[in-house]
Amino acid sequence: MRSNWINNKEEMFQVIDKCDTCYVSMVDQNKMPYVVPMNFGLQDGVIYLHSSGKGKKMDILQQNNNVCIAFSTDHQLKFQNKDVACSYAMRYRSVLIYGQVEFIEEAEAKIEKLNIIMQKYTGREFSYNAPAIREVSVWKVVIREMIGKKLGY
Numbered sequence: 001m002r003s004n005w006i007n008n009k010e011e012m013f014q015v016i017d018k019c020d021t022c023y024v025s026m027v028d029q030n031k032m033p034y035v036v037p038m039n040f041g042l043q044d045g046v047i048y049l050h051s052s053g054k055g056k057k058m059d060i061l062q063q064n065n066n067v068c069i070a071f072s073t074d075h076q077l078k079f080q081n082k083d084v085a086c087s088y089a090m091r092y093r094s095v096l097i098y099g100q101v102e103f104i105e106e107a108e109a110k111i112e113k114l115n116i117i118m119q120k121y122t123g124r125e126f127s128y129n130a131p132a133i134r135e136v137s138v139w140k141v142v143i144r145e146m147i148g149k150k151l152g153y
């Protein structure tokens with residue numbers, strides 16, 4: 001099965017849109033990797049995420065806000081001969097993006113971006129109470145570089 005680069009941005013954004021989870025990787029102060037699965041939203045080529053303001057990922061991002069985010073979908077196991085391990089392959093479409101996390105501070109902007117995420121998962125928007133908005137961290141990742149790859153499609 002041939003693997004190919006995904007060359008057009010539209011297809012890359014379709015891949016991202018189809019995913020319900022992304023994997024956000026970062027590098028800590030000791031140059032050790034750290035990756036967490038997260039939910040996300042996508043609008044106009046920008047990825048939005050949200051989290052608590054505390055925890056390991058926030059400690060890392062305060063020091064180093066560079067991230068690489070992986071998205072992967074359309075997984076399908078295929079084989080040529082069911083008794084030959086090397087004839088098995090997983091069809092997939094995937095995208096990696098590189099960028100930097102910026103934190104959105106202003107309450108109205110936080111609500112707008114949270115609703116981009118909620119819209120993706122529920123198809124609707126919500127209102128939020130002020131303490132919840134104060135506590136939540138809303139992340140914005142402008143895509144600096146985006147690479148797509150697919151196998152079997």
Ligand SMILES: Cc1cc2nc3c(=O)[nH]c(=O)nc-3n(C[C@H](O)[C@H](O)[C@H](O)COP(=O)(O)OP(=O)(O)OC[C@H]3O[C@@H](n4cnc5c(N)ncnc54)[C@H](O)[C@@H]3O)c2cc1C
Pocket residue numbers: 021036037038039040049050051052054055056057058
């Ligand atoms: C499908 C999915 C969607 C998610 N969506 C979000 C989201 O949108 N926002 C969000 O903030 N979190 C989300 N999470 C949880 C996220 O993966 C982290 O567990 C969480 O954000 C805490 O991260 P932290 O760095 O603050 O960990 P801490 O609370 O500081 O964690 C302490 C230790 O726990 C370990 N750890 C942390 N997370 C995980 C994990 N997921 N699995 C195994 N070990 C772990 C690490 O070794 C870490 O050192 C999601 C998880 C899943 C599986």
